Amino acid sequence: MTSPERYEAALGSIEDELDDRIAHYSSLGHELERHRIEQRTRYDLEMIREIGHCQSMENYSLHFDGRERGQRPYCLLDFFAACAKQFHGNPDKFLVIMDESHVTLPQVGGMYYGDRSRKESLIEHGFRLPTAADNRPLKIPEFQKLVPQMVYVSATPGERELRHLCEITGQSLPNGLLHAKSGGGAGQADRDKKHPDSESLYHMVQHIDGIAKMEIRPTGLLDPEIEVRPTSGQVADLLSEINIRIEQGERTLVTVLTIKFAEEVSQYLNQMGVKAHYLHSEIDTIERTEIINALRIGHIDVIVGINLLREGLDIPEVSLVAIFDADRQGFLRNERSLLQTIGRAARNVNGHVLLYADSMSPAMRASIQQTLERRERQQASNEANGVVPKTIQKALPKMNSDVDDLIAGTSTSKDGTRRLIAKKGGRKEGDWAQKLNIGAGAWAAGDGQDGSSGQNSNNSIGKSNIQLTYDEPDDVLSGLEPSQIQDLLGELRSAMKEAAKNLDFEEAARLRDRVFELEQRL
Numbered sequence: 300m301t302s303p304e305r306y307e308a309a310l311g312s313i314e315d316e317l318d319d320r321i322a323h324y325s326s327l328g329h330e331l332e333r334h335r336i337e338q339r340t341r342y343d344l345e346m347i348r349e350i351g352h353c354q355s356m357e358n359y360s361l362h363f364d365g366r367e368r369g370q371r372p373y374c375l376l377d378f379f380a381a382c383a384k385q386f387h388g389n390p391d392k393f394l395v396i397m398d399e400s401h402v403t404l405p406q407v408g409g410m411y412y413g414d415r416s417r418k419e420s421l422i423e424h425g426f427r428l429p430t431a432a433d434n435r436p437l438k439i440p441e442f443q444k445l446v447p448q449m450v451y452v453s454a455t456p457g458e459r460e461l462r463h464l465c466e467i468t469g470q471s472l473p474n475g476l477l478h479a480k481s482g483g484g485a486g487q488a489d490r491d492k493k494h495p496d497s498e499s500l501y502h503m504v505q506h507i508d509g510i511a512k513m514e515i516r517p518t519g520l521l522d523p524e525i526e527v528r529p530t531s532g533q534v535a536d537l538l539s540e541i542n543i544r545i546e547q548g549e550r551t552l553v554t555v556l557t558i559k560f561a562e563e564v565s566q567y568l569n570q571m572g573v574k575a576h577y578l579h580s581e582i583d584t585i586e587r588t589e590i591i592n593a594l595r596i597g598h599i600d601v602i603v604g605i606n607l608l609r610e611g612l613d614i615p616e617v618s619l620v621a622i623f624d625a626d627r628q629g630f631l632r633n634e635r636s637l638l639q640t641i642g643r644a645a646r647n648v649n650g651h652v653l654l655y656a657d658s659m660s661p662a663m664r665a666s667i668q669q670t671l672e673r674r675e676r677q678q679a680s681n682e683a684n685g686v687v688p689k690t691i692q693k694a695l696p697k698m699n700s701d702v703d704d705l706i707a708g709t710s711t712s713k714d715g716t717r718r719l720i721a722k723k724g725g726r727k728e729g730d731w732a733q734k735l736n737i738g739a740g741a742w743a744a745g746d747g748q749d750g751s752s753g754q755n756s757n758n759s760i761g762k763s764n765i766q767l768t769y770d771e772p773d774d775v776l777s778g779l780e781p782s783q784i785q786d787l788l789g790e791l792r793s794a795m796k797e798a799a800k801n802l803d804f805e806e807a808a809r810l811r812d813r814v815f816e817l818e819q820r821l
Contacts, residue, residue, distance in 0.1 A: 301363055309362040313344060316362075316428050324425065332425030340428060358431035372434055376445040391447035401457035401635060410436035454642060455500060455635040456510075464509055473503045499665040500634050514673050519686035522674040523620070523641060523650030525667050530624075533655040534564060537621050538571055540653065545573070545600050549618040549649065553603040554640055556624050556631055564623075565603045575601035592696040606631055615691040618647040625663055626656035637666040648690045781821060788817050 301309070317340045324333035346353035360372060380390040397403050414435050421427040443449070443463060451460040465472050504510060528536060541551050555561045561577040568575035576590055576599055593599045595616055620643050625632060644650035654663060681688065779787070795810035 305363065305365065308365075309359070310344060310347065312362040313340065313359055313428070316430060317341070320425075320428060329425070335425035336428065339426065357434050358427055359434075361430045361433040366433065368430065368433060370433070371437060371441050374437060374445075376442075380445070394448045394450065395446045396450045396452060398452045400451035400453045400460050401455050404439070404451070404457065404459050407437065407442050408439045411438050455638045456504065457635070458503075461503055461507055464507060468509055470507060470509075473506045499661060500638075501665045501669050514676055515680045516677060518691060519677070519681045519688040520645060520648060520691070521650070521677050521681075521688060522670045523644040523652045524674075525641065525652045525654060525670055527625070527654045527656055527659070527663075527667075530655050530657050533623065534567060537653070537655075538568065538573070540619060540621070541568070541573055541601055544619050547618070547649070548597075549647065550594055550597075550599075550614065550616045551601045551619040551621065552614075552617050552643055553601060553621045554623065554631075555603060555605060556627065558605065560623070561603045561605055565601075568601055568603075573601055574599050575603060578602050578604040580605070596695055606636070612643055613646060613691075613693070614643070615646040615693050617643060618649040619651050619653070620644040621653040621655065623655050625654035626658045626660040628660060628662070632660070632662060634662040634665045637662055638669060641666060641670055646691045648688045784817055784821055788814060788821075791817070 317337065320336050321333055324330070324336065343353040343355075343359070347356070347359075360366075361368070361370075364373065366372070376395075379393045379395075383392040384390040415432065418427065418432040418435070422429050422431060437445070439459070451464075453460070462472065464470070537553065544551050553564060555564060558577075558579045558581065561579055565575045565577040578587060578590055582590070590599065590602065591612070591614070594602050595614055597616075620640060622632075622637070622640055625637065630636065641652050644652050654667075656663065680686070791810050791814050795807050795814065798804075798807035798810060
C-alpha cells in the first residue's frame with residue numbers, strides 16, 4: 300500500500316540507519332553486535348525488496364510512515380478521527396467509552412513501559428535498529444490527548460481517572476490525589492505510589508463534581524449483606540455455609556491470598572464431599588472458562604480463587620462470597636479489590652458476603668460503608684416504586700455448543716448427535732475434571748443442565764445419542780462390543796467418502812487411518 304517513491308525512500312532510510320549503527324558498534328569494539336545487526340537488517344531489506352515484506356516488518360514502520368524519531372505511531376484512534384472528519388466535518392466528533400477503567404487505563408501505561416523495556420534490550424544487543432522502539436504503544440498523555448470525549452466506566456474508579464477529571468474541569472485535587480507528584484499530569488500519576496495517608500476512594504468521589512452515578516439497579520437487586528467473622532475455625536465455618544448453599548442449589552466463590560492456600564482449601568472441601576476447584580494464574584485461560592461454566596451448570600459447587608474472581612465475572616448462581624484475610628493490607632485486599640469481589644454476590648437475591656478477619660482495616664471499613672449505603676438507596680427505591688428484587692436470569696452454558704464444545708471435548712453433528720472429540724489419549728492425567736469425575740464423557744452423557752455430573756461415558760454408549768469419532772481415546776474404545784465397533788466403522792467409512800467427495804483429502808486421510816486402526820482392533 301506504500302507508493303513506489305515512499306518505498307524507495309524508506310529502504311534508503313533503513314540502510315542509512317544501519318550504516319550508523321554499524322559505525323556505532325565498531326567504535327565500541329562490539330563485533331558480535333555489529334555482525335548481528337548487519338546480517339539481520341540486510342536479510343530483512345532483501346526480503347522486502349523481493350517479496351514486499353519480512354518477519355517483524357512493523358519494526359520498520361517509522362521509515363515507511365515518514366515519522367520523526369520519538370513521534371507516536373498511528374493507531375485506531377487516528378482512524379476514528381478521520382472518519383469523524385469525513386462524515387461529520389469535525390475530527391472530534393467521536394466518543395470513546397472505557398469500561399472497567401480502573402484496570403484498563405493503567406494498562407495503557409503498562410503496555411508502553413513493557414514494550415520499551417523489551418525493545419531496549421533487543422536494540423542494545425544488536426537484534427534491532429534503534430527505530431524499532433518507535434513502533435510502540437501510546438503513552439497515557441498521548442492516548443488522552445487523542446480522545447476528544449471520554450467516558451470512564453467503573454464501579455470503583457481509579458486515581459488516574461479522577462485526577463484526569465479534575466485536571467480537565469479545573470477542580471482542586473482531593474487529598475487522595477494531592478500526595479502524587481505535581482507537574483506530570485495524568486501520565487506522571489502512572490508512576491506515583493498512593494500515599495498511605497490518602498483518603499479512601501469513597502471520600503475522594505464525594506469531593507469531585509461531574510461524576511455520573513448509576514447506583515439503582517432496574518432488577519431491584521440489593522447489594523449483598525456483609526458479615527465479618529473471626530478467622531478462628533474459618534474453614535469449618537465456611538464449610539457449613541457452603542452446604543447450606545448446595546441444598547438451595549446455589550454456588551459459592553472463595554477468595555484467598557496465595558496459590559498454595561487456594562489449593563489446600565479446595566482439597567479440604569473435596570475431602571468433605573463438596574465439589575470444589577481452585578482457580579489461579581497457573582491454570583490456562585481455556586481451562587478457567589471451562590471451570591467457570593462447570594460451576595454455573597452445577598458440576599462444581601465452589602471455586603477457590605485469588606485475584607480472578609473480580610471484574611467481568613457475572614455468575615447469577617453465586618449467592619455466597621467468602622473472603623479470607625480480609626483485614627490484610629495490600630493490593631488484593633484494598634478498597635477497590637474488596638468492592639469488586641463483594642460485587643460478585645450482587646447478582647443473586649440471596650447474596651451474602653463473609654469477611655473473615657480479626658480486625659477492621661480502613662479498606663474494609665470503606666468498602667462496607669459504600670455497600671451498605673448503596674443497599675439502603677436501592678431498598679428505598681424498591682419500596683417507592685413497588686419493585687420486588689429478582690435474581691438475574693442468564694442462560695446456562697451448554698457443554699455441547701460452539702466454543703464450549705471445543706473446551707469440553709464435545710461436538711454436535713448435523714443430525715443432532717453429540718460426539719466426543721478429545722485428542723487421542725483423552726484428557727491429561729490428573730486434570731480438574733478427572734479429579735472431580737466430570738468432563739467431556741461425563742456431561743455429554745446427560746443434558747448437563749440438571750446439576751448432576753452425568754454417568755460414565757463408557758456405560759452410556761449405545762444407550763444414548765452419543766457416538767464416537769475416529770480420534771476417540773483407546774481407553775474409551777476398549778469398552779465397546781465388536782458390533783458397536785462395526786457400527787462405528789460404517790459411520791467412519793461414510794464420513795471418509797463424504798470428505799473425499801468434498802475434496803477435503805486431509806480429513807479423508809485421517810478417517811482412513813482411524814478405520815484401519817479399528818479394523819486392526821477387530
